[in-house]
Amino acid sequence: MKNCTQCEGKMKEHTAKTPENISYNYYKCQKCGEEIVAMNQLHKVADKYRTLKRYQVKLSKWGLSLGLRIPKELVEYYKLKEEKKVVILPEKKGIKIITE
Numbered sequence: 001m002k003n004c005t006q007c008e009g010k011m012k013e014h015t016a017k018t019p020e021n022i023s024y025n026y027y028k029c030q031k032c033g034e035e036i037v038a039m040n041q042l043h044k045v046a047d048k049y050r051t052l053k054r055y056q057v058k059l060s061k062w063g064l065s066l067g068l069r070i071p072k073e074l075v076e077y078y079k080l081k082e083e084k085k086v087v088i089l090p091e092k093k094g095i096k097i098i099t100e
Contacts, residue, residue: 004029011036022048 002011009031017023024045026037055074059066070080078099080086087098 002027004032004034005036006034007032018045020049020052022052 003009004011007029009029011027011029011034013025014028015023015025022045024037024041026035026041028035055071057068057071059068061067074080080099085100087100089096089098
């Protein structure tokens with residue numbers, strides 16, 4: 001167990017998750033509540049963020065509907081083809097597209 005740099009109290013290890021659901025460990029002082037994240041934990045989280053590459057696309061009007069373009073990198077990775085059917089699932093915080 002580590003000691004707090006602020007009050008010399010004992011630090012206890014905890015686990016938390018980022019909004020993107022990436023787990024990490026941190027230490028919290030049992031006396032003053034100071035929280036610290038170890039440098040190796042920051043590097044691990046940063047590496048995971050880099051692998052979670054996000055794609056931003058614009059929605060376009062297609063007739064009475066809206067459409068979006070899927071970036072070429074994802075088209076190639078998931079082997080998508082024109083006229084291929086996909087499943088769109090509504091979720092609490094967004095939509096999920098599943099290839100068949």
